[in-house]
Amino acid sequence: MRHIPLGGTGIQVSEVGFGxxxxxxxxSGQAQRVVRHALDRGVNFIDTAHMYLDSEEKIGKAVAGRRQEVVLASKTIQRQGGPALEQLETSLRRIGTDHIELYQFHQVSQDADLDALLAPSGAYEALSKARDAGKIGHLGISSHNLAMAVRLVETGLFATIQFPLNFIETAALDELIPKARAAGMAYLAMKPFAGGMIDSARTAFAYLRQHPDCIPLPGFDTIEGVDEVLDLYESPNALDEEARTGMERIVGELGGRFCHRCEYCQPCPQGVRITPAMMYRVVSIRMSPRTAASFSAVAMESVRQCVDCGECLEKCPYGLPIPEMLREHLELYDAHRLLPKP
Structure with a gap:
């Protein structure tokens, strides 16, 4: 496994990470085996978040005794200083470490989010002090809003930017990635499988390997899945006719009816958490039905507040029938929520 610079941090990371x-x-036992297998195959960069349920605990147990081999990244969703520090301390405790190499501000996509975290006593100020104290190596940030992501890069405040990149979602190529590269920031490519919409590792990574300084963070839940992706990196990349045909098939199947997570539709006047609710079908592919329902419960319950006012329809740059899709996802969520426990 080739290792490359994590932007200008001075850290070397595997050219593909672990989501x-x-x-x-x-x-816990299964999770530890998958993580350790990835480490054995040369992956040394693991990305998680405070809000990923018990992911941090499982990763902490998996890297116990091998901590010096691993570059850990986690995230906080908090924008205020005190709560952000609390989440950092929780992450450190869960993982069983006294420092995290990369700590990211999670999903900063709206002006209000950025204003809050950069305000006096906001999360940036608090976590900068934690960085100075050695609890954090570097500060990064993630977003799903292209205009905001470009703005975040231009602030010069962050070591890394995490944003989607796959052959379906290519918006970062024209401006965001070149700006990040010029600023010495690492580009972390979230959603290499487009949140479950791409079903072929060979096709997904034939595309991604065209951008070798962008570090993809595929999520793994099986040893076989780890091997499927990492085996691809042991031979020259082949963006051949088979891969191109696979890309065309998937793009054709999706058409225009999927959420791009730009968040232009928000905020909803009724308090519906539109973006995560629009992603429920994809979440349900990535997780078991009951786990998906639990993971997305807050967002999906908020859909019941929708009154079909149509405001989101006017804001969506992709012309999606958002209320209709939300109702479909709510029906699926309810079916999953009511499944009997195994």
Whole structure:
């Protein structure tokens, strides 16, 4: 496994990382085996978050005794200083470490989020002090809003930017990635499988390997899945006719009816958490039905507040029938929520 610079941090990381969401559906022993297998194959960069249920605990147990081999990244969703520090301390405790190499501000996609975290006594100020104290190596940030992501890069405040990149979602290529590269920031490619919409590792990574300084963070929940991706990195990349045909098939199947997570539709006047609710069908592919229902409960319950006012329809740049899709996802969520326990 080739190792490359994590932007200008001075840290070397594997050219493909380990995304920490899917292991939440595994028991602790299974999760540890998958993580350790990835480490044995040369992956040394693991990305998780405070809000990924028990992912941090499982990763902490998996890397126990091998901590010096691993570059850990986690995230906080908090924008205020005190709560952000609380989440950092919780992450450190869960993982069983006294420092995290990369700590990211999670899903900063709206002006209000950025304003809050950069305000006096906000999360940036508090976590900068934690960085100075040695609890954090570097501060990064993630977003799903392209305009905001570009703005975040331009602040010069962060070591890394995490944003989607796959052959379906290519918006970062024209401006965001070149700006990050010029700023010495690492580009962490979230959603290499487009949140479950891409079903072929060979096709997904034939595309991604065209951008070798962008570090993809696929989520793994099986040893076989780890091997499927990492085996691809042991031979020259082949963006051949088979891969191109696979890309065309998937793009054709999706059409225009999927959420791009730009968040232009928000905030909803009724308090519906539109973006995560629009992603429920994809979440239910990535997790077991009951786990998906539990993971997305807050967002999906908020859909019941929808009054079909149509405001989101006017804001969506992709012309999605958002209320209709939300009702479909709510029906699926209710079916999953009511499944009997195994």
């Amino acid at each position: 920490g969401i899917p292991i939440i559906r595994l028991d």
